[in-house]
Amino acid sequence: MSTDSKLKESRFVALASIAAELHSVMAVAKGVSLAAKNAKYISAQAGENALGFQPITDFIDEISQQAITGVNSINEAALKLSKIAVYEQRSCNAYQRFNLVYTKHKNANHIKSLSDTMIRVEDKMETTSKKYKHRLNELVELLESMDECMRSAQSIASVSRIVTSSSNEYQAKLEIVANSLDEAAKFIKEKVSGSYHHLNHIKAYSNG
Amino acid sequence: MKSTKIYDNGHQWFMFGRDPEKPESIIDTNQYMIVTDERALLMDPGGIEVFAPMLGAILHHANVEHITDLFASHQDPDIISSLGLWDQALPHAKLHAPWIWESFLRHFGMENIQYVGIPDEGSEINLGTVNLKFIPAHYLHASGNYHVYDPKARILMSGDVGAALESDQSPIFVDDFEEHIPKMKMFHQRWMPSNRAKNDWIKRVRELEIDYLAPQHGRIFKGENVTKFLDWFEALEVGTAIAS
Ligand SMILES: [Fe+2]
Ligand SMILES: [Fe+2]
16 A cells, blocks of 8 residues: 555545546537437438438437436546545555554553554455455446547548538538537547546556 | 643543644644543544544553543544544544534544534533533533533543643643733633633532643643632633624
């Protein structure tokens, strides 16, 4: 267990930063979802003229929904991790003080009575540390699947550009949706990569 | 952290304080502990900064598991911000503290220790061979506030009442009362908000038999200095931050 308090401090900041990075993703994903719904409505009205257009807008809508759910799960996971980190820090903090007492007051009549307390807190620290690692993996997986989701969003954006070249009337509208999806995916990927960067600080702590 | 045994007859009273390693920027505090054969009560155990020196000092006199009870006269950080650490050290202990501060004190982090709220009218605690009284001292200075009276040892642990601001190398007992006044005057005038509460407390405390009046800062009043303090405090106008 690392005792570097600066590193621990950065762990809390890192977790809060992940939540903050992804906060802006929410608005973007909602914007895409709205554009997709709009496009779906237009294509429904266009009927046969917009064949090939509809499955794409459906897919775009689905992807933006996935992004919204993903952001919520990531925020939740980051918060849970942060709470466990606080809990772990508190035990760690107490343990360090017990240790200090133990080394400083070796000759105190009742110093042996502190050992049981120390063993108990040690056990607790170990359990918490396991829980922390488990949650950390969960967060990594959530970020990975968000990244994956954005990669497929970008492929959909390129596919829809090919489709738009054959449909003329709705070309402009679908192009707008495709562009906004492409932009959004780029933006979200950037945020996810920013989150990975913060996560490296956290991993440095748990490996220490 | 220095520890001084101030009473030893069937049960013991210890005073802890005057910690030479304490950061200079934090106020010096006195912590007290009553030890009987089966149990120990830690009174106003102090802030986070004094936790380790306190635990170290205690272990010279008692086992960790001997400490069954904690008492907090009120909610101030210098009184009990160490709660989260004691919570890890003494998961089976009880904390006796003003009922009105429970949901506030829990902000210090308390998952294991049991909170026993002291009702407004005060209460008692039996430590086996000694019965102690939690005496109301509301508005002196906190809105929910108690002192601990030991009728057998004739000691009143008086929290912030009787406190003095002075060097952390000063002696344990007040020797010259007149000389001590300047060290406590501003503290009482500024920190104590209510003349009515003060006079009510003095009236009740005058009925107790007190050999030692032991505050949380400064020095202990012994013998006739106890009466001198009560007389001085009675005459003192408090709550002076507001112009009358
Ligand atoms: Fe206070
Ligand atoms: Fe105080």
